Amino acid sequence: MSPILIKTIQFFLSLSLLIVLHELGHFIPAKLFKTRVEKFYLFFDVKFSLFKKKIGETVYGIGWLPLGGYVKISGMIDESMDTEAMKEEPKPWEFRSKPAWQRLIIMLGGVTVNFILAVIIYIGLAYAYGDQFIANDSLKDGVYVNETEIGDKVGIKTGDKILAVDGKPVEDFNKIFIELVNGNTFTIERDGEVIEKEIPVDFIATLLEDEDKIRFLSPRYPFVVGSIPEESANKDSGLKVKDEIVSIGGDSFTYFDEAKEILQKYKGQKVDLSVKREGSGQVQIPVVISDSATIGVGLGGLSFADLEDRGILKIKTNTYSFVESIPAGIDKGVSTLSGYVKQMKKIFNPSTGAYKGVGGFAAIGGLFPSGWDWPAFWNATAFISIILAFMNILPIPALDGGHVMFLLYEMITGRKPSDKFLEYAQMIGFFLLIALLLFANGNDLYKWLFK
CATH class of the missing domain: 2.30.42 (Pdz3 Domain)
Structure with missing residues (x-):
């Protein structure tokens, strides 16, 4: 199976899971507060659905446009822009008839679930795999x-x-x-x-x-020969893969970066190398240094574990018990969210140039591994869940955060924004989201074409 196909499958698997759970975050409190939910959809059903089935008062379905998902709650101006029902008198089961605090909980449900899901995934990863890293x-x-x-x-x-x-x-x-x-x-x-x-x-x-x-x-690393290409001028010099070069022309060194400086000194000349060879001790090898100050070999042969054995790092x-994994997972969720907030601050500051790195679906798909690596898949899913939580809580009309902003205004002032105002705000927010979507995916396209 091709790496691109594997990434694509993982992307849609992760996205579907996150969307369904996000919408459940709205659906469950809506039901608890006896608010009617007309639709529950994975992806958008513009003009038609791939699948739909009505159970009770709710139609459950899968749309064909994979840009998100939604629950359509009676008596609420949302992405469906169905304003006809709003012209009638409020019904007891409608969103607009519920107390502001209940409406607030319904609107915060999606982002809350996204953040909790990320924390649960991080807890599971900490418990199952622990952490391993270079100190x-x-x-x-x-x-x-x-x-x-x-x-x-x-x-x-x-x-x-x-x-x-x-x-x-x-x-x-x-x-x-x-x-x-x-x-x-x-x-x-x-x-x-x-x-x-x-x-x-x-x-x-x-x-x-x-x-x-x-x-x-x-990390700094020794000069170990990983490969000797056929076109190398020193392919018959006696150098072997896994040889560690420790001296050039009598100038000794420890790390490859030090060797690069010494090679500049001998470019275009014939010199002797001192190499450490397993089973043979230290061996002298005559080589030709190219005019570009290279020996003509590839680097490699040492893992991080090898570097640890040499005392370099x-x-x-x-490792975590189940109880220990809980605070570890919470800490990872909070620190990931904090880091993402810092990135967004940079993006909204034009002088940083960070806006050039904003990506769309291709960038998100690139978070997933090119093979079936479940820890990497769940790490990427948790990170995207954090992104969805943050993006949805932004105070932009058409997003959960926009609804929350207007609800907080109502709770503080005691005045509810008019339905007409909410309708216009929803339209403006929708166009802002489309513009952001075009910009992000345009960045992906530009990078693919020109970089």
Whole structure:
């Protein structure tokens, strides 16, 4: 099965689950408060449905347009824009006849379910799999900046130890990237000196110029030969895969990044390499350094576990009992939501350039693994559930947050907005959502065509 098909299946499986549960968050309190629900739909049924069945007073169905889903609640101006019933006198079973506090609970039900679902998934993942990560404070000799242009932009050099972002220590090395994206300042240790730096306001725009370079940092690693291409000038030199190069022309080094500097010194020359070879000790190999300062070999052969064995870093493993997994899952849900809020703040600030990274369905689909990896699938589903919760609570008419905003206004002032006002607000919100949808998916299309 092709990776694209696997991603697509996972995307629709996750989206369907999240939409159904979100709408259940509205449906259940509506029923509890004896409010009539006319429709419960997965996807939108513009003109026709793929499936529908009426059970009791509610029609359950599947639409053909996979842009979301909805419950149609009697006596409520919603995405269906059915305003005819609003011209009649309110009925006891209608949404508009219920007390404001009941209407508020009904409208908050969807986002509440989305957040709780994400927390439940994180609890399950913590209990079933625990956490395994590279301990950031264990990097013996700091980080390797493999994209110097980006490193120079933010102010990080090879050998720096990144201590904190916005004053908060970073425990997991892999989280440094997202913390730098969300943060404003960071703290490093360089040559024994602790330095605090500001993250450039347009740092995100720099990353988005070439998304293949986003992970511009890695742990430092030795120069181990992973492959020797047939076209390499040194294919017959005696070098072997898994050889570790420790000296070039008599200049010794520990890490590959140090070797790169030494190679510049010997480009275009013949030199001897000292290599460590399993079972043979240290071996001398004569090679030719190209004019571009390369030996003509591929890197590889060492896993993070190998680097741990060499004392370069430490892999930390956290396991949780069921009871311990509950606060761990809650903490993960809260921190994920907090991080997403920080990203949205950057997006709404044009000077950051973060709006260029807004993505639509293709970007969301890219969150899923290209193979059937259930922990990765559930991680992506939990993250998307957090996104849905946050996006739906935004105070935009046509979203749950818009309805909540008007309900809070009613509860505070004691005055209910008119049905005509709510109708116009719903239309404006609908057009705003269409514009956002076109922009996000237009970004996806632009990246596919030009990047």
